[in-house]
Amino acid sequence: MFSSNFDGTSRGQKNVRMGGKKRDQGKAQVLARARLERAAREEERQRQRSAETVQRWWRGRRCACAWRRGLQESWDAQLDQLLQVLHTFRASGVAFHPPVETLAIFLRQLVAFHRFHDEPRSSHRVHRMCSLLLQSAQACCKEQSWTLHGLDLVQEASEEFGRWAFVTGRFLGLVFGHVQRCMAPVQTAAAAAAAGDEVLSPDRVGPFLGDLLSTCSVLLASREDSELQRKLSGVLRAFATRCNAPGLFSTLRVAWEVLDTPVAADVPNLAAAQTVLEWIFPVVEGTLIGVLTDSPSQTVRQSTATLESFAAEVLSYPSTSPQAAGFLKTLSASVTSSGWWRLVRA
DSSP states (O other): OOOOOSSSSOOOOOOTTTTOOOOOOHHHHHHHHHHHHHHHHHHHHHHHHHHHHHEEEHHHHHHHHHHHHHHHHHHHHHHHHHHHHHHHHTTTTTTOOOOOOHHHHHHHHEEEEHOOOOOGGGHHHHHHHHHHHHHHTTTSSSTTTTHHHHHHHHHHHHHHHHHHHHHHHHHHHHHHHHHHHTOOOOHHHHHHHHHHHHOOOHHHHHHHHHHHHHHHHHOOOOOTOOOOHHHHHHHHHHHTTOOSSSSSSHHHHHHHHHHOOOOTTTOOHOOOOOOOOHHHHHHHHHHHHHHSSSSOSHHHHHHHHHHHHHHHIIIOOOOOSSSHHHHHHHHHHHHHHHHHHHHHHH
């Protein structure tokens, strides 16, 4: 019988194999190639994830910068309106202080958008906020005085006190940062413009520094006859003595560094450093004595953080100025033995 595949020719059909040319590959080579391909795919996935992470970070930072810029513009416009209202009342001979709700809004917005190291041009905003807080300190009711409002929150043990202390503490950090900036060497107009900084002329440094230190005095004041005031100032001083942030101890160290640098006697930053030292010595001494006594006014966690910052910022700096020697001598005479042991343990 004939095959069904017979096509009338005597040539045999060519057997075509679709599997390709067969190569001799060992098991080890196959596994090695699979590992390389798997590693290449994993590297590509990691590169893709890294690119997406960088993109998310950049979009987040860009949105945050745009949000802070818009908030800053809104803050400036609203504060100008408030200052116009205050000027109108003052021209009419009527004493008017902004309510604490208004101060809270301005403070929260300022600490939200202000970045000291990125925005040195915002010193006038901090100065304006200091002026408002100093005016509120003259009020006699808790609805208009920022500090009396804080004392009322402490007395009532309100949950709002934590938010009040956080905003006030953040603002204190901005104030101390600008205090340190007042002690920096005065830049020329060309150098400041090249750095994008705001020139503080010598005649402006004095009033600006005075308002900054007055605001710190109002917020950090502590009266021995008031338990609530001691508790309030203890919480704020804990914010003002944080390590690695502009604060009380770092400001003291900057002032010592300015005085230890050989400069001419009439340099403006030298006068600013002397003014800061005259103000800061009693405040630092009161803060440390309040922590190093047998009954500290702060919690154990706050006291430990304060002592760590003091050791890192002040004790580690070998100042040779007479002011530093006198300060440490006065402090040594005021601290108990248990207080020094607490400092050593911290």
